[in-house]
Amino acid sequence: MLWFVQLAGLLHRKLPVFAGSLALLVMTLLGQGGRYHWFLDLFSHFATQYFILSILAIGLLLAKGRRGQAVLPASTACLILVFWWVGERRFVRTADTEGSKLSVLAINVLGRNHDSESVRDLIQKQDADLVMMVEINHRWDRETTSLASIYPYRFTHLRSDNFGFKVLSKHKISNKEVLHHSHLKLPSAKFKLEWQGRELLILGAHTMPAMSHSHWLARNQHLESLAEELRQAEVPAILVGDLNITPWSPVFQNIFQGFSFDFTEALQTPTWPDFMPLLWIPIDLLVATPEVSWVSRRIAEPSDIGSDHRPAYHVIKVP
Template sequence: MICPSLPMTDDAPPAESPSPLKKKSVTLAGLCECIAVLALVCTWLGEFGRFGWMFDLMSHFRLQYAVICAVVLVIALLRRRTWLAVLALLSTLWNVQIIHAFHQTAAAPGDRGEKPLRVMSYNVLMENPNHVAVIDQVLKADADIVCLLEVDESWHPNLEPLRVKYPHRAEELSDGSFGIACYTRLPLKSLGVRRFSAWKLPTFILNLDHLGHPLTFVATHPIPPMSQQRAQEWRQQLTDVAALVTDLQGEVIVAGDFNATPWCEGMRLLREKSGLDFRSVDPVWPPTWGCRLPMMIPIDHVLVKGGLTIQKRTLGPEMGSDHRSLMVEIVR
């Protein structure tokens, strides 16, 4: 049987051209190295917070940088990337020493037989639907001074049990996410409200009597520094609070959601210009915000001045807020 011949042609089938995706494909190892280098760069750029708000924003994530840099160090050693291993080691050590500086900021005080002053600071989250559970937690904590942040008018009826329990209070619920409510069983001598920065956000100043000694309690909540303008307002409020505290005599406690980690530039300015410090036997680096997120950071604080020491610092459970409550015990 004779098969019909196929027509002859000089045209050869075109060779298969490589896919653009294949040309530009990114390996997992390459991606890891890019992430690693980015973490290392952010580690060092965070040291320049005083020169720009973006640099200071990078400084907040020291906990994450320490973990990533340690992982990078292991990968670099396994892959024999000497330059990367050296940079990762230096960056890991740098982040760890910054964090460790806030592991214990005061020696354990001797027992003077005085009952410690218990202070609670809690950003309850304005949109938190668990009003009753939050207030129950505050009542059970039985602090001598309570500072609640992000309380608006929707919280007003649920705050009544605190009004009943505590003889003295200061509330400003009309500022939405920056509303503040303070309650105390200590004798209240006077109350003041200062409004700092262009946002005119309230800061409470409670002049109290503690065991026969004058005590000033300051509650504040600066705006998050998430843009250049907001970062300027945030830093200005922290600077204004520092100036306020500088002029105060005697023992001072400042509490709230500072939107500032212990190692950022804004916190450095507040501490240096006011004389305030953490003065805590327990570490102040455990995260208080975003505890279910990779970017969890410690931004809720209690700082003291005038011979006070925080002998115990504990975080409360999750109650529907993106923050956890902070309870401290303060002694002289």
């Protein structure tokens, strides 16, 4: 009986830390299978959290003198750093070029959100050249009409679900087209922006959250179609919106490999879910063709606009 009590005490003291460290390692590895299955892809998005928890576990174990046990979370942290190093090098991080800056504000307003005043105030305060809003329905369209004095050019596609959009621009837009992707036929915006004496191709999108196999396929097909639009563009081009995927995902890295994207800065500016900071991940993103250079990306303030997303403000340059 004594041996049982001693074993129980040992497990009570050591198993939680060991099991937690093992779980972090397993989830990190499972995420790398995200290119094959929707459920595995879910694990990939939280690599930043796995890394932070692994560092905390290392500190806790070292403080308790358990150096041997600290090897497991240290291995997880090192593995994530390797994935970060590999992931960052899949994209082009074009050095800052000569040219004028273009600012782009991406907002998922949340269709059922009624705090339109905060959204209008945010847009006016940020004063971006281009605003891409998603989850726009007829009510949201009406409640943002007052912005026409600042943004004379608009492109709107309204729906009763969460996949309508509205583009606001200070610069002339032309060649407006609504693209439909995947078997779900979800819409994306495609248009030309006349800016600083040149043309840019702009794509705006809100993809399906990948919470089932069917929706995972739809999101991936949507992203692949958008990537192909970028590849075929004859002018500098950008894709911006709620892509419902993080840079950690092997799906994202495979589809957008070789495009201009600031991997590290995106990881440092998570956008969802606003109501749960411990689970914040970056899914409101901007991807561009290689000649486009990055200046900055940040969370636009005030970020509390009644949505479950935080707005993302991007500044880019086009040579």
